[in-house]
Amino acid sequence: MYKNVITTGGGWTGAVMLSFLAKQYVLGVLLILLGIIVVGFIKLRKGEKSLKN
Amino acid sequence: MRNHLNVAVLIPAHNEQKCIEACLKSVFDQTYRPVQIIVVNDASTDDTHGVVTSLTQAYPHLCLIDNESGCPLFRSGALNIGLHNIDPSVDIVMALDADSFISNDCIEQVVKSFISDDKLGGVCSIAGLIEPDLRSLKGVKKVISWLLWEIQKIEYGGFDAERTATYDNVLILHGLCSAFRIEAINNTGGYSNDQLLEDYDLTLKIKELGWKAKFNPKIHAFTKPPLTFKGLLKQRFRWMRGGVDILVKHGVNKYTWSDFFNHVVFIALLVGVILIVAPTSSKGAWEFTLNFHPIAIALAAVGYLTSIYKLKFVRDINFADVLIRLLIIPELLMSIIYFALQMSAYVASIAKIKKTW
Numbered sequence: 001m002y003k004n005v006i007t008t009g010g011g012w013t014g015a016v017m018l019s020f021l022a023k024q025y026v027l028g029v030l031l032i033l034l035g036i037i038v039v040g041f042i043k044l045r046k047g048e049k050s051l052k053n
Numbered sequence: 054m055r056n057h058l059n060v061a062v063l064i065p066a067h068n069e070q071k072c073i074e075a076c077l078k079s080v081f082d083q084t085y086r087p088v089q090i091i092v093v094n095d096a097s098t099d100d101t102h103g104v105v106t107s108l109t110q111a112y113p114h115l116c117l118i119d120n121e122s123g124c125p126l127f128r129s130g131a132l133n134i135g136l137h138n139i140d141p142s143v144d145i146v147m148a149l150d151a152d153s154f155i156s157n158d159c160i161e162q163v164v165k166s167f168i169s170d171d172k173l174g175g176v177c178s179i180a181g182l183i184e185p186d187l188r189s190l191k192g193v194k195k196v197i198s199w200l201l202w203e204i205q206k207i208e209y210g211g212f213d214a215e216r217t218a219t220y221d222n223v224l225i226l227h228g229l230c231s232a233f234r235i236e237a238i239n240n241t242g243g244y245s246n247d248q249l250l251e252d253y254d255l256t257l258k259i260k261e262l263g264w265k266a267k268f269n270p271k272i273h274a275f276t277k278p279p280l281t282f283k284g285l286l287k288q289r290f291r292w293m294r295g296g297v298d299i300l301v302k303h304g305v306n307k308y309t310w311s312d313f314f315n316h317v318v319f320i321a322l323l324v325g326v327i328l329i330v331a332p333t334s335s336k337g338a339w340e341f342t343l344n345f346h347p348i349a350i351a352l353a354a355v356g357y358l359t360s361i362y363k364l365k366f367v368r369d370i371n372f373a374d375v376l377i378r379l380l381i382i383p384e385l386l387m388s389i390i391y392f393a394l395q396m397s398a399y400v401a402s403i404a405k406i407k408k409t410w
Contacts, residue, residue, distance in 0.1 A: 043218040
């Protein structure tokens with residue numbers, strides 16, 4: 001539930017936030033968020049492949 | 054390794070006279086028959102008792118237990134009563150919501166999961182939504198109900214995507230339809246009566262005892278989503294508050310750290326939003342100029358593309374679902390509401406505000 005909130009809504013909130021506020025703190029948080037989304041996607045693809053077999 | 058396991062189905066029911074028959078019929082129609090079906094009628098004030106009783110004559114392995122105290126024990130209490138009445142020959146216990154139904158090979162798939170992995174403590178299903186009949190509604194009410202249905206339909210697809218990504222170590226063996234090895238659930242001491250998310254709590258207890266918690270996409274269960282804002286917000290607040298309470302209870306360990314990490318990221322985002330919204334007039338403190346930083350663009354692009362990819366997990370997808378996701382705005386507005394709910398969940402948990410189910 002929270003993960004959906006931070007990856008879907010949070011992704012956009014973060015992008016808008018960074019557009020207005022390019023500070024190091026925000027950069028760090030949003031890089032982590034980007035990492036969560038990318039790692040989540042890689043895990044999703046792996047999960048799909050494993051469950052197909 | 055045994056190739057036949059005895060399965061019992063537990064169904065807690067509180068005022069479910071309209072739904073329980075459909076739920077029970079889906080259990081009766083299974084390709085793999087359970088040896089015992091227990092309905093715990095939890096202080097219902099409607100005719101749940103009568104509906105279930107009328108079915109016990111045709112289905113002798115259906116057992117009805119009434120909580121006649123007049124005081125509901127809620128889901129966890131009702132399930133614990135069911136657990137105490139399980140036949141000693143049972144190997145697997147399946148817990149099912151009374152307002153849901155399951156596909157006819159559901160128990161067969163559950164049994165296959167447990168036979169193929171003797172370290173498996175619990176397995177959960179795909180969570181599908183039952184399409185509501187909105188024909189009786191009119192005007193704004195109909196539009197709102199339709200929009201809430203569509204948003205939840207897409208959202209539940211996202212939940213299944215998350216379960217697929219973590220299929221061999223799911224966060225929650227959800228209450229809609231999960232099955233447990235009797236040995237694992239007995240070792241945990243059963244469901245906790247003081248938790249709003251008793252399913253999350255039980256999942257952690259099972260994992261902490263060394264059992265696996267998995268997702269099997271071949272197990273299908275369907276439930277009714279709330280179609281009013283009040284109902285949806287009440288449900289989501291319960292999930293969020295319940296989630297925070299469970300983490301506080303279990304602390305940081307190898308099964309909870311990733312959930313803790315998500316909360317930390319959430320709070321960090323929240324602080325960023327507050328810094329933008331808060332009136333900071335001191336010179337040079339924060340710059341409120343629009344600048345399209347590459348990370349912002351990458352985040353928006355990657356977030357958008359992955360969210361579109363996750364549409365493949367939405368059941369019976371239609372044009373409206375795709376449009377809602379492509380337009381972003383409806384889901385973004387819901388996210389803002391969820392942000393606010395999550396904050397209130399932290400406050401409620403810290404302040405130990407009385408829990409309501």
